[in-house]
Amino acid sequence: MSSLEFQATGEARAAADAHVPQLVDDRVASRLFAKDATLWGPEAEAESSIRLGWVDLFAESRGLIDDITALRDELRTEGVDRVVLAGMGGSSLAPEVITATAGVELIVLDSTDPDMVAAALADRLESSVLVVSSKSGSTVETDSQRRVFEKAFADAGLDAARRIVIVTDPGSPMDKMSREAGYRAVFNANPEVGGRYSALTAFGLVPSGLAGVDIAGLLADAEEAAEFLREDDADNIGLALGAALGGTAPLRDKIVFVDEGSGIVGFADWIEQLIAESTGKLGTGVLPVVVEPGAPELEGADDLLVVRLVNGEDDTTAGDASNEVRVSGSLGSQMLLWEVATVVAGRLLGINPFDQPDVEAAKVAARGLLDEQPEPVPAQVVDGAVELRGTEGLLDGVSTLEEGLRRLLGELGTEDYLSVQAYLDRIGAAPLASLRQRLAATAGRPVTFGWGPRFLHSTGQFHKGGPRVGVYLQITGANDTDVEIPERPFTFGQLISAQSAGDATVLADLGRPVLRLHLADRSAGLEQLEAALAGLAGQ
Template sequence: MMEVSYREEGVASAASSVAGRLVADGVPARLAGGDPTLWGEDADAEAAAGRPAPPRSSRELLPVLGELAERARAAGLTNVVLAGTGGSALAAEVICATGDVPLTVLDTTDPGQVRRALADGLESTVVVVTGGGGQAVEADSQLRIFERLFADAGLDPAGRIVVVADPGSPPARRAAAGGFHLVPAGAGGPHSVLSAPALVPAALAGADVARLLDEAEEVLPLLSLDSGNPGLDLGAALGGAALAGRDKLVMEDQLSSIFGLPDWIEQLIAESTGKQGRGILPVVGADPNRSGDELVVAIESDVGDVRVDGPLGAQFVVWEYATAVAALLLEVDPCDRPNVAEPEENTAALLALPDLPAGAPAFVDGPVEVYGSATAKDLPGLFAELLHAIPGDGYLAIMAYLDRLAAFDAPVPDGADFEQMTDAWMMADPQTLRTLLALRTDRPVTFGWGPRFLHSTGQYHKGGPQNGVFVQITGVVTEDVAVPGRPYSLGRLQLAQALGDLGALETRGRPAVRLHLTDRAAGVARLLEAAQEA
């Protein structure tokens, strides 16, 4: 069963204060019942998406999921690739990692990362494309690439592509035209993790989705209660702490049996609360600084200010409910994403140009070109300058438009043990830059893979408080991938997405620089070396 416990007196006091107000307003029952007026008297029924989607409605999917999985197994389709973005893709990744079943998630436009997936047993591959009411450019590009690849290999794409989308939407029409299997997406929005876009790929990969729904349904009755309600307890802690100035949410899960849950929580909370100049900043994979604006929440561990225990299905539902409660306390609509479309629009405008306006570098340090305003003349000086620029209540965000698996290509010594291999991979991994820079500041340092984070913390970067400093990393493309039926390649699309996002930050006066690696491996090595010199 699900349990939320407070481990710090200040958190308990702040949570108790706001929880009493919420109970007096009848929020627990109203939220569990989907009352749209929680988000304003004029709110329509769509605002009810601010509450968790009932897992029982997903039970209707189980026969469909079982049939899909059985058909895939009979055809020998054991390599499941998910072409999708946002919370549902992250949830599917968590479900499969926790269940120890293989799933390749392609929420990227990096040519190298996509080429890896294309080379991985095409004859045994089934591709799930999630699009909802629209379709992200990442999923559209990958659908086109896989469709052409299947056809060129003499494999029928119709039997190997499953589209999850709303009937009548562009992806659904694309499915009809291609003869692909279509599964209705069902409830949408950030609070619908236990619906088709996450469950279809998870079921095809072999995860026990029926058990997941059982776990969710067990906790559901508690969410309408005024006491003993884990969603209310967690939401009051998140929102109460944020109102008291503790708006940096550091998540700890090292002892948890659930793998990767903070990555999904990061998307949920950043996108739901980061708007109108306010919000809660999730910090994943970092040690707490114990600064006054941090709240440490631990999954199945006593190391935090708040401890959250429970199986994965219950965790999903409770975190969705708690995020809606926190958004209510911050007086923002959790389903409103006012700043997500801007980078997409910028990308489309850039792709329409004959050449991408990359500009001229401010300076070059070995295999790294530096773009943006900076008085420094080398990377160590730049990193020192950026760290100094972080406001006292701010954060540094690193955004890498690169192949997130490339570090595993790093050479390792002959006969190396696992620890030596791990060290080699770490020193080839852009994420290590976050670790090194975090050692030199008491402010949070976050890391996101582009364009994955655009559907996550990207909303917070632009809509949240004006206290972020941004480092974007791009890299040269040596082996590109064409996108059939589109006038661009993945490499061009990836750079356009990076430049579009950078433009959205710059128009808001967010301090930002772009580091372009003219040699990706050597460039990462130079960044890590410079961070240690800063």
């Protein structure tokens, strides 16, 4: 427990002071760890009763360690030391953070972009093992990735079944299919843990352990933290953090995360999906905004709360009026802390933190487009290598990319945020993420950045279920090559196109402004986008 530290100032401190005494009186912490499903009200009880397995999974998870370690050693003896993970949402974000923090390689394939899929297939296939993580096995991204890797292994003369490891719920369609197919190993996770709370289950531990992480240490840190987080005590950090996130009055519903030397690589991205998908529903919720040190959002606004992720040696204390939180601790302890804080915030917000009622909408729209294969919607504006499409009226009178961007930014109100959604290869196009900070400086409002389609399994819930204050910029790009999906009537290129178009349709149907930029030539289009951003900054 000593590794966890928490400070709060301004309205964050006031929220903790206001709510923690009642949370203690209501025995929220002890009831949570006793798996009391009534904590979030009658309407949430049915779902909550089958989603609290994460509070006491330590013994169960420790039982996986020997099998994971033995499999890792077997694979390395056979010269197989490159681990590729096919997973989405919490199933991929947690292992990505765990392995990056430990400094070991894990190839996270959480995209349907043909370039990213092709790159994963082309690199050291002969020494690769594929871990497929899916609770049900029906997730279209992971199913497609499994199919293309299985074929690639076979085409290379390798025993495909010996190169595939499955993580899924017991009794799921994937569980049955995988055992019948004779895959190398099938690990079952606790079915009473939702994907975004699954970091310390088989979903987080199997790929991380196979990649070489000390997963026993990770679990030990979390178990130590649990001893304090379960106490009905005024000094319970989980209660205080949850109150700061969900209990400010009026609610500061944009939570700005900045990593200032925490030592946990990419942790804010994991927290982002946990909080956004857990709280963004019924027209309420808090939106995580992951920013860089020095980002414009850190200057603060009436609807912003700043969370600084720091290391335990940081003794800086912000002024009392700064409205911010500072958190430090080991990875395992913080994963449990943020899970506890998120469900506490859910109680204060009056929502069920375990469902995701609006995620399915984009999936349904994408499936419809895949089934129908309609002709592409004509571009409303073409500026060089960039095609522009927008919601009704957005592009009236617009003739250039810069004008289109300026028009979209003009839709931002005093409580709005801009969401940038890039359906591109997040490895090859990584520099594109830098436009987040530049747009924030120009817009004067919080800007989030997400790689599609992975954000659909996390922040996508908030975009559709949270407050109607989002303005959306979608970026897609043409591919020089495409990748076929075995035994499926669509390619990866068609899949990602349907996913982007489907989500844009759902957002538009909710009455939100959406500007879609399609880079007919990726290189030239990115250069144009760079020039347009420079023009906006100089306006």
